[in-house]
Structure formats: C-alpha cells, structure tokens
Amino acid sequence: MQKIVIIGAGPTGLLLAHYLLGRGDYQIAIYERRPDPRQIAPDRQRTFPITLQLRGLRAIQGIPGLEKALQKHSNRSKGACMHRQKGEPRYLERQNSLLLIDRNQLVLCLLQKLLEHPDSDQVTIQFGVTCTALNDSAQTVTLQPETEKPFMASFDRLVGADGASSRVRDILVETGAMSCEKSFAxxxxxxxxxxxxxxxxxxxxxxxxxxxxxxxxxxxxxxxxxxxxxxxxxxxxxxxxxxxxxxxxxxxxxxxxxxxxxxxxxxxxxxxxxxxxxxxxxxxxxxxxxRPVSKVPEVKCDRMHVGDRILLLGDAVHAVSPSIGQGCNAALQDVQVFNQLLDQCQDNWEQALPAFSAQRLPDVHAVRELADYSFPRSRLMRLEFIFRLTVGKKLRRWFPGLLDSMPMDGIMESELPYSELLNRCQTWVSRVKRSCNA
Ligand SMILES: Cc1cc2nc3c(=O)[nH]c(=O)nc-3n(C[C@H](O)[C@H](O)[C@H](O)COP(=O)(O)OP(=O)(O)OC[C@H]3O[C@@H](n4cnc5c(N)ncnc54)[C@H](O)[C@@H]3O)c2cc1C
Known part of the structure; x- marks a missing residue:
C-alpha cells in the first residue's frame, strides 16, 4: 500500500483524499496548518463565498453523495443581478445554475463526508501542524505543531495542496526543481x-x-x-x-x-x-x-510535478485572481483529471505525474490569462464590454460572425478546456491585455 502525504486540507487536498480513498490501496496522511474546522466557530475574517460551475461540480460529482451533502449548505444561483445607481437592475441569466458555498463550509462538508467513508481508517488528518521542510531524497517532510516539537513524516508520494503560499512549492523552487512567478492581483x-x-x-x-x-x-x-x-x-x-x-x-x-x-x-x-x-x-x-484588507496572490509555475514522487495541485501551483470565479473550479478539476490519469496509468505515478503536467499545464496557464484579462480596466473598453454584454448578445443571435466571442459565457456555461476557451476568445483577451499594459 502506498503512503500518500497531502499537505493542506483545503478543497483540493480533501477532494484528492476522497478520490484516492475510492481507489483503495492508499494510506493517506493529511497535515493542515489551520485548526480542525469542526471545533472552531466559523472564522469570518478568512472566508468568502465560492461559486462552483460545471467544471468544479463535475469533479464533486465523481464522489458519490458529495454534491448532495454540499447542497444542504449552499444555494443555487441562476444568474447575476447587476444593481445600478440609477435605473432598474440588469439581470444576467445563466443556463446552468451555479452552486454558491462559503469556502470554510465547503471544506467542512468535504471533511465530514471523508470521515464518513467506510474506509476512513485509511486516512489520518492532523490539524494545527505546518509543513516547514521537505527532503525529497529521504522522502520525508518536517511538520511543526503549534506548541510541541517538530516531527517528521515519511511518504511514498507527496502532494502539495497547501494553497497560494505553498511551502512545498517554495522549497522545490528554492532547490531549483521548478520555477514559479509570484505576484498579486x-x-x-x-x-x-x-x-x-x-x-x-x-x-x-x-x-x-x-x-x-x-x-x-x-x-x-x-x-x-x-x-x-x-x-x-x-x-x-x-x-x-x-x-x-x-x-x-x-x-x-x-x-x-x-x-x-x-x-x-x-x-x-x-x-x-x-x-x-x-x-x-x-x-x-x-x-x-x-477586518484586515486581503491581497490575492497569483502564481504561475512551469510544472505541476517534480520527479516521480511529488505532485502540486490547486492554488499551490496556479492561484489566480477570483475575477472569473475559477480558482476553486480549476483546483477541483485538477483532482478529477489526475484521477483519470491514475485510471489510465493503472496507478503508476511515475507515468501519471509527467502526463499530468503535460496535459494540465496549458489549461492552468490559460485560466490565469482568462482571470487577468477577461474584464477590461480601461474606461473605454468597459463601455464596450457592457455594450457587448447587452446589445452584442442579441446581435450575435442574428449575426453570429459579427462580434468575436467574450470569455465569460464559455467560462460559466461550458466545460470546454480552458486552453480551448482562451483560443476562442484570444482577440478579446489580447485587446484587454494591451489596454492594461498601455
Ligand atoms: C475572495 C475570493 C473569492 C473566490 N471566489 C471563488 C469562486 O467564486 N470560485 C472559484 O472557483 N474560486 C474562487 N476563489 C478561489 C478559491 O478560493 C481557491 O482557488 C481555492 O480555495 C483553492 O483551494 P486549495 O485547496 O488549492 O487552496 P486553499 O483553499 O488555500 O487551501 C490550502 C490549505 O493548505 C493549508 N496550508 C497552507 N500552508 C500549509 C503548510 N505549510 N502546512 C500545512 N497546511 C498548509 C491552508 O491552511 C489551507 O487550508 C476565490 C478566492 C478568493 C480569495
């Protein structure tokens, strides 16, 4: 049985644990810096609503009963209401409803459902411990509890699902095993x-x-x-x-x-x-x-795995601005895509890891472009954006070739791979990018 150590019990780490548990033959140890969410009052300073559309929901649906468990703690949205200073609000209808859930509530549901699994004795979760060091050749990580002495945990495979400020990723970058550009939205x-x-x-x-x-x-x-x-x-x-x-x-x-x-x-x-x-x-x-002002970190990496033992998923490897509401959708989809590769490679991680980086990297780089450049920041382009959203949408019905595609409909309504979506909207995205850099 392979021992998988997952750093981070956020949406990504917990969903991965669900999928691995479903595969059998894995012993899973999760280490999480924050306290056990079952034992603390909801921390409002560090939470926010998350919108899940088809991509994230599809990944959730891969685990029996999970979507139903989330439904009890979420709302469904059929679109947006854009309120205006003067005049009636504008309504934006969506064909596929979105699931609105608080980030911490999503984590709590994933955790509770994981612990209800009949094979949950194959998972251990320790809260309040921070991963501080990694020794790839010795296959160990160092973990620091809040008050006690640090300890080591050994792994056959390590997964960094520790979010935008990932320690696992930073150590791999420091040792030259991968590179990563960091910035803020x-x-x-x-x-x-x-x-x-x-x-x-x-x-x-x-x-x-x-x-x-x-x-x-x-x-x-x-x-x-x-x-x-x-x-x-x-x-x-x-x-x-x-x-x-x-x-x-x-x-x-x-x-x-x-x-x-x-x-x-x-x-x-x-x-x-x-x-x-x-x-x-x-x-x-x-x-x-x-309440403190929060910055939104963005990261862009040149790979999603290192060697044949280490995998990076979710925000740890592709944190993006929340402007298009896709960070978590993409993170959950990472897990689903990796699980499909484990199917194809019959759980041979030596094959699945490089295949994952090769398949997934173009998509996660595309999410970043879409997140940064779907919405214009210049006044003129903002006016054009509203025109396209309202009048343009109607015109396109009659003259489909008249205006090039805008990203948001494809992002919200489809499951097209992000790289294909970016291709279709490249003209708009490039124009917004030029206007931002002008
Ligand atoms: C304001 C805002 C709104 C958003 N809205 C949306 C939205 O509508 N739709 C959408 O799809 N996405 C949205 N996102 C993005 C979404 O929140 C993230 O993409 C998602 O939470 C990523 O999940 P994760 O598990 O990869 O990372 P995280 O949620 O960051 O979880 C990582 C976990 O790792 C733990 N950790 C970190 N370092 C260590 C360490 N060294 N040792 C142990 N544990 C560690 C952390 O405590 C955390 O629990 C939004 C983000 C923000 C900021």
Missing part, C-alpha cells in the same frame, strides 16, 4: 457579511412592504454593485438568510479608510448599495472596519 478585498431577515431576501416570504427589497436581493442570484473608482461589491446569498461577499477595491482606494464609525460605514453602503446598507448591523459595520 491588482485589487484587494474585505469580506462582508450581512444577515437579511427572511422577507428581505426570499421573495416567497416577503411581506408587501418588504417585497421591493426582496426582489432586489433575490436568493437565487449573485448580486453585484459597481460603485466607482474601481470599487465593487459582490454578495452571494447563503443558507440561513445570510449574504456573504467581498468589497473589492484598488489598494490605494480603500473606501473605508476615511470612515470612523458604524454610522459612517452604513452610510457608505446605504448610498452605494442601499439594501446592503439597510441590512448591515452596527456590529458588522465595526467588524468590517477592523
């Missing part, structure tokens, strides 16, 4: 949480007085507000009548910096995103002021 964000009362976000439950707000914050839509100077608010309805989201802004334009009190914060939201301002409690307004 241009915008930063703060998580926002508001609890709507039942009537405020569920139209079926709305009283007459609350019906305006109810339709404004429909439970089956992602809600977007484009404020000004690059500030945006994205809110995703969650079970329990919560709305979780992110206030996104350029690093030098934090709208909360000049504000001092709960009233100031609520006034900002009431002016720019009225229903959210009305729902925000003074406690949440103060918590939001105090």
């Amino acid at each position: 241009p915008d930063v964000y703060k998580s926002v949480f508001v609890q709507g009362n039942r009537a405020s976000i569920d139209p079926d439950q709305a009283s007459e007085q609350a019906s305006d707000m109810a339709s404004e914050l429909a439970i089956d839509r992602i809600h977007l507000w484009s404020i000004n100077l690059g500030q945006r608010l994205i809110m995703a309805p969650q079970p329990g009548h919560w709305l979780h989201g992110t206030l996104i802004f350029p690093p030098d334009n934090n709208p909360l910096t000049p504000l001092n009190s709960a009233d100031d914060v609520r006034a900002y939201f009431q002016e720019n995103c009225p229903p959210i301002g009305d729902l925000m409690t003074p406690e949440e307004a103060i918590a939001l002021l105090q």
